[in-house]
Amino acid sequence: MSTTLTFAKALNTALADEMEADPTVVVFGEDVGTLGGVFRITDGLTKRFGEERCFDTPLAESGIMGMAVGMAMNGLRPVVEMQFDAFAYPAFEQVVSHVAKMPNRTRGKVKLPLVIRIPYAGGIGGVEHHCDSSESYYAHTPGLTVVSPATVPDAYTMLREAIRHPDPVVFLEPKKLYWSKEDLELEALRSSANSFGRAVVAREGTDATLITYGPSVSTALNAAAAAAEEGRSLEVIDVRSIVPFDDATVMASVRKTGRAVVIAEAPGFASVASEIVARVQERCFHSLAAPVLRVTGFDIPYPAPKLEHFHLPSVDRILDAVDELQWEDA
Amino acid sequence: MTISTGSPWRGSMQEPAGRADLDAQRAAESYMLPSVEPVQLIDPDGRHVHNDKYPLPDGDSLLGAYRELVVGRRVNDQANALVRQGRMAVYPSSHGQEACQVAAALCIEAADWLFPTYRDTVAVLARGVDPIQALTLLRGDWHSGYDPYEHNVSIQATPLATQLLHAVGVAHAAKLKGENTVVVAMCGDGATSEGDFHEALNFAAVFHVPVVFFVQNNQYAISVPLSHQSVAPSLAHKAIGYGMPGERVDGNDLAALLAVLGKAVDRARDGGGPALVEAHTYRMQSHTNADDATRYRSDDEVAQWVPKDPVMRMRTYLTELKLLDESTEKDIAAEAERVAAALREGLNAESEVDPEDLFRHVYSEKTSQLREQAAKLREELSREQL
Numbered sequence A: 001m002s003t004t005l006t007f008a009k010a011l012n013t014a015l016a017d018e019m020e021a022d023p024t025v026v027v028f029g030e031d032v033g034t035l036g037g038v039f040r041i042t043d044g045l046t047k048r049f050g051e052e053r054c055f056d057t058p059l060a061e062s063g064i065m066g067m068a069v070g071m072a073m074n075g076l077r078p079v080v081e082m083q084f085d086a087f088a089y090p091a092f093e094q095v096v097s098h099v100a101k102m103p104n105r106t107r108g109k110v111k112l113p114l115v116i117r118i119p120y121a122g123g124i125g126g127v128e129h130h131c132d133s134s135e136s137y138y139a140h141t142p143g144l145t146v147v148s149p150a151t152v153p154d155a156y157t158m159l160r161e162a163i164r165h166p167d168p169v170v171f172l173e174p175k176k177l178y179w180s181k182e183d184l185e186l187e188a189l190r191s192s193a194n195s196f197g198r199a200v201v202a203r204e205g206t207d208a209t210l211i212t213y214g215p216s217v218s219t220a221l222n223a224a225a226a227a228a229e230e231g232r233s234l235e236v237i238d239v240r241s242i243v244p245f246d247d248a249t250v251m252a253s254v255r256k257t258g259r260a261v262v263i264a265e266a267p268g269f270a271s272v273a274s275e276i277v278a279r280v281q282e283r284c285f286h287s288l289a290a291p292v293l294r295v296t297g298f299d300i301p302y303p304a305p306k307l308e309h310f311h312l313p314s315v316d317r318i319l320d321a322v323d324e325l326q327w328e329d330a
Numbered sequence B: 001m002t003i004s005t006g007s008p009w010r011g012s013m014q015e016p017a018g019r020a021d022l023d024a025q026r027a028a029e030s031y032m033l034p035s036v037e038p039v040q041l042i043d044p045d046g047r048h049v050h051n052d053k054y055p056l057p058d059g060d061s062l063l064g065a066y067r068e069l070v071v072g073r074r075v076n077d078q079a080n081a082l083v084r085q086g087r088m089a090v091y092p093s094s095h096g097q098e099a100c101q102v103a104a105a106l107c108i109e110a111a112d113w114l115f116p117t118y119r120d121t122v123a124v125l126a127r128g129v130d131p132i133q134a135l136t137l138l139r140g141d142w143h144s145g146y147d148p149y150e151h152n153v154s155i156q157a158t159p160l161a162t163q164l165l166h167a168v169g170v171a172h173a174a175k176l177k178g179e180n181t182v183v184v185a186m187c188g189d190g191a192t193s194e195g196d197f198h199e200a201l202n203f204a205a206v207f208h209v210p211v212v213f214f215v216q217n218n219q220y221a222i223s224v225p226l227s228h229q230s231v232a233p234s235l236a237h238k239a240i241g242y243g244m245p246g247e248r249v250d251g252n253d254l255a256a257l258l259a260v261l262g263k264a265v266d267r268a269r270d271g272g273g274p275a276l277v278e279a280h281t282y283r284m285q286s287h288t289n290a291d292d293a294t295r296y297r298s299d300d301e302v303a304q305w306v307p308k309d310p311v312m313r314m315r316t317y318l319t320e321l322k323l324l325d326e327s328t329e330k331d332i333a334a335e336a337e338r339v340a341a342a343l344r345e346g347l348n349a350e351s352e353v354d355p356e357d358l359f360r361h362v363y364s365e366k367t368s369q370l371r372e373q374a375a376k377l378r379e380e381l382s383r384e385q386l
């Protein structure tokens, strides 16, 4: 039976299903209890599972993160919510020095099966500190698994997989997708095969590959649809998992099309987008007909709401980049 | 596993008190304040000091603890020697603080947890961790050498105060699982300025979890004296700000430490919640062998602490009470020598490191990127061997 769910409700359902399936899963953070989270992702969990399974903490992100480390050390599977991307920074020391390193430090004796949920990225007209694309900080930290769903079904399956994962997962939720809706077969998803760590071809094409993730997947798909009208067939890769990175799927696509544009909201300098470009040119050099280009945010602090549309990758900017890919017919 | 029901919080903040309740409230608050002087049960001359609140632990416990104290001192001296001989990269010694070390390990049960710092190797050993495994970190083989679950001793944390939150998490998980575990979380005086110290105390108090925070105030954070860290009346006074009791204790008095920590641990185990214990002690040596303490403190200052030595006063006390005789003393000294000899032997043996270990535990399963990098290193090494 097909149901219509929002991205937010899919995440909420995933949390509930995993809490039901595994009594060691605990959810905590700021306002996640009675309120159900500022985006309502934890709505109803306290009521259903009790306030020892889903609860509010004092306002202290390092405290939330550090306590999660200890709980994971002692047999629980904490899923913590950082209220917004930029408010996760107080927890950074715990994330980098302990979450990421504890398993390696102890030669795998201490596993930290925990999930750090972070609403991230822009496009919602948010004021400063509410729109950062902070993925590069986490992706640059060995030991962290970093994923970002871009579709409603992925919101559900990837969150469940993240909670079951034996290692700590930074789970980046594109805020602008929270209200997006899709029809899906929840029962089929509940028993679907594990695709954690893999990229997917979100749209097939033959002329060039758009490589992207999270909030920019829908923009890339819109660009591909527009390009199709002009007779250009663009393939869109949804990376899904930033770490580990699915080289195989991405490279297979670029080898097929011979052209690529990498798209992300974060400032481009020293970013995930830069890493993808480097990997593609190292591995696909002889298949490339043109330099791999990027469409990213500018190298600026996240702009104020009235200016953010100048900053964010847009369909036009993506199509402009595609036009620059040294077409023989040009 | 089932998670027990009941609120994770201690309860809402107290309602504003009516006049009739004010006295009761004042009493409730003042129990959180530390005693005026640090609790002392055996003075530097080895004499018992009576204390209404803290009875002296029995003779057998004191003798057992004294044994660990002597071994701890010997471990510190031996480890320093091994650094001088180039067998270890560095050693932050707890020389002068051994009473704190021993008490931290002895005040809890086997199923309880200890969260030590880089300075707390003696406590780690007193908990039963293999000495060579414990010193792996400082020998430079790996970041940590023992399995934290074997003796419920977490890694010796280096980023200051971060481990206090892990301690709160372990205690919180234990509480949710219905396990009666107590956690002792250690840090230094300097670490009390870190944000994680405050967040840990606040979380522990709000969630009412069984953690005893144990601050060894050895007067310095590397070169910075306590007066530059805090102007609170004492570090133990910070407890009341979070709604938990604080106590200060003579950190060179093993008997007082056992009594004060023991009481805090019992209280935590009985559901009384967290507590903060501040031990007044002194770092008799430099921060580590790489530091030069003469740049920031006088020999006179150090000399004042020599007569307060924790080992001496216990020996005097136990000898005068005839709990310690010459043959037991010899026996203890021989045991300390055995431990030191084992350390020398273990650390003088060449240790093998395996470059493949670099990639082995970053993730439960190597990513394709790490598999490629490991293969590359392997290939590089095989070329070198040709």
Ligand SMILES: Cc1ncc(C[n+]2csc(CCOP(=O)(O)OP(=O)(O)O)c2C)c(N)n1
Residues within 6 Å of the ligand: B119, B158, B159, B160, B187, B188, B189, B190, B191, B192, B218, B220, B221, B222, B283, B287
């Ligand atoms: C977050 C952090 N900042 C700085 C350091 C460097 N550092 C190591 S030990 C130390 C002094 C700590 O003093 P204290 O907490 O009093 O403990 P003690 O060394 O005296 O036992 C400093 C600054 C560190 N380890 N972690």
Ligand SMILES: [Mg+2]
Residues within 6 Å of the ligand: B188, B189, B190, B216, B217, B218, B219, B220, B221, B222
């Ligand atoms: Mg100190």
